[in-house]
Amino acid sequence: MKIIYSIFLFFLTALFLSCSSLRNEVDPSQLGVESAKLVVSSFLSPQDTTLAVKVTRSATVVGDSISLLQTGNNITDATVTLSEGNKSVRLPYNNVSKSDTARSHPYYSVDARLLPIIAGHTYTLTVVTANGQQATSTCTIPAPVQPKDIVLDSLNRRYFIRANWQDPGGQVNYYQAAGIFRYILTSCKSCQMSTNDNLSFDDDTRGLFSDAGVDGSIMFSGRAYLTPSGQQANFYSQYKTASVLINLMSVDQAYYRYQEAVIRQRRSRNNPFAEPVLIPSNIEGGLGCFAGYNNAVLTLKLK
Template sequence: MRTKLFFVFTILSGLTGLLTGCDSLRNEVDPSVLGAESPRLVVHGFLSPQSRVLAVRVTRSQTVVGDSVGGAVTIDDSLADEADDVVDAVVTISEGGRSVNLRYKANGLPYYSARAGELLITVGKTYTLTVQTPNGERATSSCTIPGPVGLTSIRFDSLQSGRTQRYFVRARWYDVANQTNYYQVTGAFRFIADCPECTTKPGYIEREEFSNLSFDDNSRGLLTDADGNDEMISGRAYLNGANVDTQLPFRRQYKTATVTMNLLNIEPSYYQYWTAVIRQRRTRGNPFAEPVMIPSNIQGGLGCFAGYSNSTLTLRIK
């Protein structure tokens, strides 16, 4: 018995020493010795013939070292604070002998923009973006606009989840043959709720409500035709705000209900950038996750400048 007790005591003593030793491995490091990069220009711009505005966001990157929180690069507007915006740059988009200067906060929002009519965006043409700051920073990129691919149908369906019926749609379209293609599907659900008791409330005004579709696949609506299918089908896109009790059918919940879906035929750089961003977001808060490198096609900076074409189809459910 004494031998067993001595053996257990020896193991516990060793573990205690090991855990105590871990604290000795933790040392304060002067950030200056880590060689952190200086902030760089971060540029985001996406051009489409169907867009009414030419828009480019210009910020500066944030390093991990220091008091800032987050990744090494500000990857999109949801992670960029307006305080990080570069507000004094000269931002130009050009094609051939034509060009347009974008103006900061031209429409009140924190990016450089111009009306689409000032430089028409055309399928098959290549556009060059130039960002120049007063202190000599310069970032450039280019993109070529792909042609649109039309949606063929939207299918409405549901599945049971406990006592709740969840409603979703799927988009279908035919892939462009003999080339590798990249797509993104987005959409929105618009409805007017059927609420008889609401009409008796003073000041009640019936309004159409709006919510974005929520995709359940890991790619969040991003797809490629790598598997060679002729007909392509999106993942489930759930109708937010449409989770109703099974005892009350969907059509009795709404006076009107429509789903609009967009199919974006996108450049490879657009696809590669956003798939990496999505992977990075899934690792947030996990200290053991493998770091995700965000690709960039911005020379002299970071970010993405890419082209796409959009086609739209609307399904009226009620």
């Protein structure tokens, strides 16, 4: 028995040593870390009052020892230009104070009246940094699609709304549904201003849709619950006033592909067995997303 135990211990030790030999320390300087790329993000809409572009540099993913050497990725000295046909406008950099929590992300921006965003028109974004890096992209603004109805319903005494709309036939369309539930509670005797809660849709894509396979038909959003689970009080008796505002954004393909990949990436986060999700980019010379959308609004007054 002692001989068998010794043989087993010998093989176990050999196995441990062979596995340990597979682990080698590597000098990060020998990995050939790729130089940082421009990361550009901008979303244009005819409803916006400001044209804004975010410009940063990508960060390495080799390790903390290298990442910590990078002090801030915002690019503040680039020349950012938006153009359409023979019209163009330069966007200056806005250095927003860190104390301004409502606008905590520095960006390049300009008044939208200087270059109106119009459905069907194609816009070009050009970013040139002080050291000569350049990134460009184009996007075409989709036509708006008006929501048709907002329907209030309940499931197990829990109230929700669903929106629907007529998809234009004979073309590829993409949508992003969003909304707000506005109300004043009857329990608040002195309340004058309404509370605004963002709606969250329960479909797998969180309000993001393609008309693939349903072209030209009536399309429906997922359910957006207005009351928390387990709430038993009568819905209407809770509110002095209540209304739902639905935003149906017609988005371009770049917007849809980018947001759909972000949703899949967040869904697989913390899952070591999930396949990696590559975030698509339509930025030539860099990374990011330059996309267009068009917003249409429908309001349902509940009380």
